[in-house]
Amino acid sequence: MTRLIVVSNRVALPKQTATGGLASAMRDALRERGGLWFGWSGKIARRTAGELHRLKDGPVEYATIDLSKDHHDHFYDGYANRTLWPLLHYRPDLVDYNRGHLEGYLRVNTLFAERLVELIEPGDLVWVNDYHLIPLASMLRERGVRNRIGFFLHTPLPAAGLLIALPQHRELLETLSSYDLIGLHTARDLRALEDYFLHEAHAVMRPGHRMRADNGRIFRAGVFPIGIDTKQVAEMARQAGKQEEIQQMQISLEGRALIIGVDRLDYSKGLPERFQAYERLLERAPDLHRKVTFLQIAPPSRTTVPEYRQIRRELERSAGHINGAYAAPDWAPIRYVNSSFPHNVLSGYYRIARVGLVTPLRDGMNLVAKEYVASQDPKDPGVLVLSRFAGAAQELTQALLVNPADTEEVTDALERALKMPLKERRNRWHAMMEVLQKQDITAWRTAFLNALAA
Known part of the structure; x- marks a missing residue:
């Protein structure tokens, strides 16, 4: 069976008690297929990604990196949670856009890509999770990764009319076309994504909710409502x-x-x-x-x-x-x-x-x-x-x-x-x-x- 690589902002390491249904689902998928879970360690260090921490638990390997305080503040507290989070939850009035935060967000995604590309093997399936890592696939593609890469958005996705309120929205959101599959919770979210790509990013619809992006890439979006155990x-x-x-x-x-x-x-x-x-x-x-x-x-x-x-x-x-x-x-x-x-x-x-x-x-x-x-x-x-x-x-x-x-x-x-x-x-x-x-x-x-x- 094809090996799975899960990527998320935080990694639920073995024996952690405060984990929910999503963490359990990812662990079960990794145990079933064998694979790797990659992401931030949750620790603040002097230097971002200075060391790759690796831990093995049966068929599952965990690989994490630390973030410096400056990178964490710009990437997580700044762009992810003061810019993207309110926008994705229909609160453009609370969006706090800062060019420095965006640069920090892109820098951390770049560091993720640089460390992750060393771990990906031919044939691996890569599953990236949530709004913290929107541009990650495009950065992996730039580094020669040709594997199938999927993305799941765990938040709502607002209509295109709200998305375009984000400064430099095309530079960020069009990177989603680098994924092979984009998963969303509801048909409403799917309509919002397709509408954005059709009317703002000049994509062309294909059968089966496939789209051909302006850069020539063909990708698919679908509705996958998450459940519980x-x-x-x-x-x-x-x-x-x-x-x-x-x-x-x-x-x-x-x-x-x-x-x-x-x-x-x-x-x-x-x-x-x-x-x-x-x-x-x-x-x-x-x-x-x-x-x-x-x-x-x-x-x-x-x-x-x-x-x-x-x-x-x-x-x-x-x-x-x-x-x-x-x-x-x-x-x-x-x-x-x-x-x-x-x-x-x-x-x-x-x-x-x-x-x-x-x-x-x-x-x-x-x-x-x-x-x-x-x-x-x-x-x-x-x-x-x-x-x-x-x-x-x-x-x-x-x-x-x-x-x-x-x-x-x-x-x-x-x-x-x-x-x-x-x-x-x-x-x-x-x-x-x-x-x-x-x-x-x-x-x-x-x-x-x-x-x-x-």
């Missing part, structure tokens, strides 16, 4: 009730219905709007007072970026305001927690929650929505309230779909979810679970790699 998540949730943390949570609820949200602290997740909808629920449905608790778990991220510090302050004020207005001596309406939890604990929280509230303003897929559904008790499942603008909404159509910017619509959905009859909850859950079992994480990686190799 459905069976594992369901079993983890079933076993979670034995854990002390879950038992303590159930005791603390005192029979109240739990609404749960779990999101990295990010402006794309729609958290302020979510808090407003919950406050509106308490305002207009006094019969739910003391009968419901909202737990929002939001681990901090990218704390060096001002917008992230601002949203944290905003949410702290909002949570304090809600509790100040509605709390009773024995009831806190909202529990706002800035900590991360292991997957086995989260699955237990999901299982006991009557409502999963997943309302990002934009999201590539959102695996929390899928994990919530997979974690439910089949005899007494909860209800998923899901943003129409998460990629998961294209598959989980039996969720209560909402526009997160419409406070009344989200509030209506919350009230409906809390009062939904058991029969309807079961019917909706069964329909969504069928999708998750069919389109799991294994199906995703298999479909992408088969398409790349074909």
